[in-house]
Amino acid sequence: MSKNRNYNYKDVDMTMASKTIVERFKEHLSELSNVRTNWTPDYADTLSTKIDQAMDEYLGIDPKLALREATEKVISIQMPAKRDLSFFKSQIEVDFAKDSKKKNEILKQLGFTKLLKKVQKNDQEALIQLLFMFKRHMNDKMKNDITEKGTDPNLIDNIISYANQLKMANTKQEVLKETSRGLTDEAITALCEIYEEVIGICKIASSYYMYEPLKKEQFSFSKTVSNMNAEKTVKEEQVV
Numbered sequence: 001m002s003k004n005r006n007y008n009y010k011d012v013d014m015t016m017a018s019k020t021i022v023e024r025f026k027e028h029l030s031e032l033s034n035v036r037t038n039w040t041p042d043y044a045d046t047l048s049t050k051i052d053q054a055m056d057e058y059l060g061i062d063p064k065l066a067l068r069e070a071t072e073k074v075i076s077i078q079m080p081a082k083r084d085l086s087f088f089k090s091q092i093e094v095d096f097a098k099d100s101k102k103k104n105e106i107l108k109q110l111g112f113t114k115l116l117k118k119v120q121k122n123d124q125e126a127l128i129q130l131l132f133m134f135k136r137h138m139n140d141k142m143k144n145d146i147t148e149k150g151t152d153p154n155l156i157d158n159i160i161s162y163a164n165q166l167k168m169a170n171t172k173q174e175v176l177k178e179t180s181r182g183l184t185d186e187a188i189t190a191l192c193e194i195y196e197e198v199i200g201i202c203k204i205a206s207s208y209y210m211y212e213p214l215k216k217e218q219f220s221f222s223k224t225v226s227n228m229n230a231e232k233t234v235k236e237e238q239v240v
Contacts, residue, residue: 095149
């Protein structure tokens with residue numbers, strides 16, 4: 001009888017999400033090392049290496065290549081997205097200058113009021129949230145109201161397209177040498193251990209960052225999978 005998994009994701013999704021979360025964990029280690037005595041740089045490096053080895057040995061993925069491609073993807077989107085968002089906001093401020101209530105409502109609904117300052121400080125998570133809020137709340141009526149004032153509808157479509165691009169996976173199906181069904185019990189055991197350890201980090205870090213929602217969200221396993229996986233639809237309703 002084959003061994004059961006303790007996670008409900010595809011193996012590649014689980015390992016890629018784990019790798020991403022561990023990288024975030026390392027970025028915040030100066031704070032999180034105060035939470036638990038065993039959360040040290042050596043611990044983080046060891047866990048990261050463990051995931052790399054599992055990805056390589058069991059899934060046939062080059063983790064460095066996959067993460068590099070993901071990073072390059074985000075970087076390639078950041079500058080044009082920030083430029084277009086800023087250009088859009090400036091036009092709203094000019095076009096609705098005599099109707100401050102309407103102007104403020106548009107900027108609030110689309111996420112500018114809450115997130116733009118963080119985006120301008122190169123907060124990647126804030127950029128992702130802003131793009132998805134923009135896409136979610138840009139309905140036909142709002143778009144018509146805005147474009148009737150002179151904003152090019154292509155600018156709005158471009159901003160929405162950046163959100164769509166962020167749905168793309170860090171890795172593609174063709175890089176896989178094996179399917180999940182071909183994994184041995186030994187491989188599944190190793191992957192389950194990784195998930196258990198990373199989900200434990202997520203639970204503790206999320207609790208620690210309870211009052212810092214942007215940091216807390218970085219340790220949401222389900223959202224990490226959604227943002228990274230090209231085969232799943234990002235759950236926009238979860239973006240506040």
